[in-house]
Amino acid sequence: MNINSKSLTKYFIVGVSLIAPIGVVHAANFTQPQAVYSGAEITLSQYPNGAIVNASLLDSVAKTQPSEAYIKEVTPGVWAIVGYHFGYKAVIEGPNELILFDTGDDVEEALEVIELVRNNISDKPIKTVIYSHSHYAFGTEVIKAKYGDDLKVIGHPDLNKNITQSSGLGAAIPELAPSLYARTLEQFSALLPELGPDGQAPSPLGRTKGFVPVNTPVEHGQTMVIDDIEMVFFTDFDSDSNDQVIVYLPESQTVLNNHLWPTFPNFYTLRGSVYRDPTEWAAGIQFIRSLEPEHLINTHTMHISGKEEIQTALNGYYDAIMYLYDQTLRGILLGKTPEELRYWVQLPKDLAELPHNQMSYGEFSYYPKYIYQYAMGWFGRDAENLNRVAPDVQAGKIVEGFGGVDAVKLELREVLANQEFAWAAELGGYLVKVVPNDTEANQLLADALRQMGYRTEATIPRSWYLTRALQLEDKLQIPQIAFTGVESVIDSPADTYVNQYRVRLDPRVSYGEDQMIAITFNDSDAPTMGLHVRSGVAEFVSDINQYARAPDTNLALTKRAWGDVVV
Helix, strand or coil: CCCCHHHHHHHCEECCEECCCCCCCCHHHECCHHHHHECCCCCEEECCCCCEEEHHHHHHHHHHCCCCCEEEEEECCEEEEECCCCCCEEEEECCCCEEEECCECCHHHHHHHHHHHHHHCCCCCEEEEECCCHHHECCHHHHHHHHCCCCEEEECCCHHHHHHHHCCCCCCCHHHHHHHHHHHHHHCCCCCCCCCCCCCCCCCCCCCCCCCCCCEECCCCEEEEECCEEEEEECCCCCCCCCCCEEEECCCCEEEECCCCCCCCCCCCCCCCCCCCHHHHHHHHHHHHHCCCCEEEECCCCCEECHHHHHHHHHHHHHHHHHHHHHHHHHHHCCCCHHHHHHHCCCEHHHHCCHHHCCCCCCCCHHHHHHHHHHHCCCCCCHHHCCCCCHHHHHHHHHHHCCCHHHHHHHHHHHHHCCEHHHHHHHHHHHHHHCCCCHHHHHHHHHHHHHHHHHCCCHHHHHHHHHHHHHHCCCCCCCCCCCCCHHHHHCCCHHHHHHHHHHHCCHHHHCCCEEEEEEEECCCCCCCEEEEEECCEEEEECCHHHCCCCCCEEEEECHHHHHHHHC
16 A cells, blocks of 8 residues: 555644644634634624623524524424524424424423414324433423323433433532532523623523423334334434434434534533533434435524535534544644643634534633543643642732732733733732732622623623622622422432432531431331441441441431422
């Protein structure tokens, strides 16, 4: 086999060297989104509620989301319900009944969907529900109440577990679900005012939860005929959760999915969740592409019809995902640190300008660091970072090096005037650590973060910036942990929150102690459980009758009362 060495050295890393392509590589061919935080000229606009946003965000959204909600029969008997809610729906009509793809964020949304279906599609009963994934499975209760207890609920085999453990938030460690939920409130604008410049962006946060568990789990490649409709289910490909179901309708060559989004995939959520593997998401795109669908109905973006149009969209999406992944790995091979990768990996404009690759949800800059830390951990080989001084000590030395608090305030006012908001936020963070009760210092940092929130092209970081700004101004409080309610405890297996309660042990109080607490739920057939406190550790005991140590204290209560304790 002949290998053209010039071709290899023209484009690839050879050995440990980076051989640049022939000709000049122009920086203009690549995006530089962080410039919005450091003096780049931008145009501001508003949501209908008066919330200030970067005008480019609204322009980007208009490319892949409808200006007006619509219901369309994409192919005979298959309907797309688009734009009415954060998650879009689909309806498959059989001779006698309807099949609903996703039920939404809450029961209020599902009630609206029922009316939309009855008024625009058919008054046939909804007898089957399919969950695309665990994020839009919370309206099913009212579907079941209206159309009968024999409702067939189809979904991924892991979906019930994911909702039980962390309400579908994707907690990598279930004990941390309360932290994830609190951060979810911050991520999705829930703490921001409804109106005004700092107002909320569109949000998927639900109101009344009405989850009905999957009673018909499906496996990859499984075929099912429901009311004369043949469907094939595929479950091997993750996207923003690990319980995705892709549905293929062979007769009409239609695919229903949650893999093609209106934006670049949000690989790192900022709220924290199980690792979202770009290669898994890309593999799902490849698989959908291999089905050569004539119609593609999506959970978050407008449907697409026409094989060529679908292939073009999927190719561009796949290429952008794998560009991020491969170039991040290339950067690691070249010795780039996690922080350096945030600026070194930039999406080429020919990919960034494709409609579905826009950054109106999350920001590209924090994905390379996320991949690095998953693969290599937090250490970037800078030995000086192995044992840095404590954050408050570091902040004190930086402020002192600037000449003290007043000198830092002067510098902050200057950089804010120069629109160097990213540096102002970093410097202001040091200052607030040193003088946390200084009103002027807090306001200077809030001013920097607010401008970053107005200028970002993505809704998620906008919410984080503005929420923190309002907190610094004492206009709101940010919870460290939060629960969806006592019902989240009541609806879970009895042992879930007894086991998780062990992480609340305060070792300063329990040091040297040896106590066994027995916990019995009066309204459950679960065995009596226990927590054995041994100094700084609380061991969960699933059944005290099978444990060598007798209890010192017996606690008997209802699950609701235990839920009150937990929440």
